[in-house]
Amino acid sequence: MISEKLEKAFNDQINKELYSEYLYLSMQAYFERLNLKGFVNWMSVQVQEEHAHAMGMFNYLHERGGKVELEAIEKPEIDWASPLAVFEQVLSHEEFVTSRINALMDVAEEVKDRAALSFLDWYLKEQVEEESNVGGVLATLKLVKDDAKALLMLDRELAARVFNPPVIG
Numbered sequence: 642m643i644s645e646k647l648e649k650a651f652n653d654q655i656n657k658e659l660y661s662e663y664l665y666l667s668m669q670a671y672f673e674r675l676n677l678k679g680f681v682n683w684m685s686v687q688v689q690e691e692h693a694h695a696m697g698m699f700n701y702l703h704e705r706g707g708k709v710e711l712e713a714i715e716k717p718e719i720d721w722a723s724p725l726a727v728f729e730q731v732l733s734h735e736e737f738v739t740s741r742i743n744a745l746m747d748v749a750e751e752v753k754d755r756a757a758l759s760f761l762d763w764y765l766k767e768q769v770e771e772e773s774n775v776g777g778v779l780a781t782l783k784l785v786k787d788d789a790k791a792l793l794m795l796d797r798e799l800a801a802r803v804f805n806p807p808v809i810g
């Protein structure tokens with residue numbers, strides 16, 4: 642059985658993951674408006690990944706005899722100044738999520754829940770990968786600047802991303 646304190650921390654993180662899904666869906670809609678279909682594809686993979694992250698914790702809480710308590714999801718922004726501004730926000734959001742996973746692990750450590758710590762290891766590794774992927778796109782966007790041709794080339798590249806359902810835990 643999971644402790645009440647850790648259960649609450651997991652529920653908070655489920656909300657953060659669902660907010661991430663919502664934020665990236667809003668970014669996907671922004672790229673639809675710009676007709677950048679590769680960026681749309683990249684975001685739609687991101688949306689599916691965030692949903693999988695939330696569900697991984699949702700299922701884990703049940704497995705541990707905990708109670709899932711869904712909270713309201715904050716309204717995400719709907720407009721950005723440029724694709725670069727979007728990816729700057731994605732990176733800072735992912736850094737924030739990494740800090741929340743670390744905080745969740747702190748709670749697991751505090752209540753000496755080693756099983757939860759080992760489960761959360763997967764999320765920590767995933768964050769390293771996410772920050773690195775996003776950082777790569779951001780670096781290219783900084784080089785692209787106002788070059789429309791280069792932006793379309795990047796768009797083609799991002800069209801190749803595919804969603805592979807993660808095996809969590």
Ligand code: OFO
Nearest residue numbers: 661691694738771
């Ligand atoms: Fe769930 O990893 Fe991004 O936020």
